[in-house]
Amino acid sequence: MSLTAALAYARHGIPVLPVHTPDQGGVCSCHRGARCDSPGKHPRLRHGLSEASTDPHQIRLWWTFWPRANVGLRTGVVMDVADVDSAEGWHGLRHLLGGDVPPGPQVRTGGGGRHLWFRPTGCGNRVRLLPGLDWRGAGGYVLAPPSRHAAGGDYRWIRRPAVALPIGPATLLTLIAGPPPPVREHPVAHPGRYAEAALEAETGRVARAPAGSRNDTLNRAAFALGRLVGAGLLAESTVCRELTAAARHAGLGWAEIRGTLRSGLTAGRRHPFEHGPPHAA
Numbered sequence: 630m631s632l633t634a635a636l637a638y639a640r641h642g643i644p645v646l647p648v649h650t651p652d653q654g655g656v657c658s659c660h661r662g663a664r665c666d667s668p669g670k671h672p673r674l675r676h677g678l679s680e681a682s683t684d685p686h687q688i689r690l691w692w693t694f695w696p697r698a699n700v701g702l703r704t705g706v707v708m709d710v711a712d713v714d715s716a717e718g719w720h721g722l723r724h725l726l727g728g729d730v731p732p733g734p735q736v737r738t739g740g741g742g743r744h745l746w747f748r749p750t751g752c753g754n755r756v757r758l759l760p761g762l763d764w765r766g767a768g769g770y771v772l773a774p775p776s777r778h779a780a781g782g783d784y785r786w787i788r789r790p791a792v793a794l795p796i797g798p799a800t801l802l803t804l805i806a807g808p809p810p811p812v813r814e815h816p817v818a819h820p821g822r823y824a825e826a827a828l829e830a831e832t833g834r835v836a837r838a839p840a841g842s843r844n845d846t847l848n849r850a851a852f853a854l855g856r857l858v859g860a861g862l863l864a865e866s867t868v869c870r871e872l873t874a875a876a877r878h879a880g881l882g883w884a885e886i887r888g889t890l891r892s893g894l895t896a897g898r899r900h901p902f903e904h905g906p907p908h909a910a
């Protein structure tokens with residue numbers, strides 16, 4: 630039963646959130662029903678991820694309302710998750726890990742993919758880290774056993790969490806962190822201009838995001854721009870306004886936008902962008 634599992638995750642410090650559930654035919658429990666573009670995968674809570682909790686009373690209350698809720702777990706707190714959704718992704722990940730499969734927890738997702746749990750990297754979500762492989766980090770969440778997938782399968786443990794989670798090997802961490810931006814090696818000459826360009830690039834990505842990756846793209850953009858807000862290079866109100874407009878353009882709903890923006894920005898602000906010491910004139 631999903632309440633028992635939710636409480637167990639929370640006892641281990643993993644913030645839990647109730648997620649919508651697909652019925653036998655794969656139709657989402659949300660008001661969009663068969664028209665939902667993310668059936669059984671989006672939070673039931675109004676503010677989404679930002680309301681994820683480890684409080685057993687809160688969790689019991691949620692599961693009183695929604696006894697069959699899928700179990701969402703916030704990533705970036707106790708664990709980050711490599712989200713493999715195809716044979717190509719699995720091959721790519723194994724290649725990256727030097728052919729070995731790390732000894733940590735592993736979930737068979739209801740859609741036939743796999744989740745591998747690692748210690749948190751401090752990085753945000755990375756969609757398409759490799760083809761068929763996403764990374765769920767700060768500001769993200771994953772579904773966990775015993776959730777049900779719209780394709781009909783359940784999320785099951787291949788290997789349950791034991792003592793300590795594995796650290797991602799260096800090759801994986803390097804890929805997640807992304808190519809070192811030139812700004813890490815040299816202070817940005819014009820931080821303000823850099824931030825403006827980042828704002829434009831991220832809002833463009835969100836506005837053009839195809840259905841199915843819109844929420845991820847928004848989350849990533851909010852995280853990236855939240856880092857610039859944290860560094861004092863952008864105003865939070867500007868970022869919220871621009872990203873909201875872009876996400877509306879892409880077709881996301883208000884509630885989802887609010888929740889994703891809040892969690893992405895909060896996670897980003899905790900990792901402020903470092904632009905080096907101010908330039909001497």
Ligand SMILES: [Zn+2]
Nearest residue numbers: 657659665668
């Ligand atoms: Zn739905």
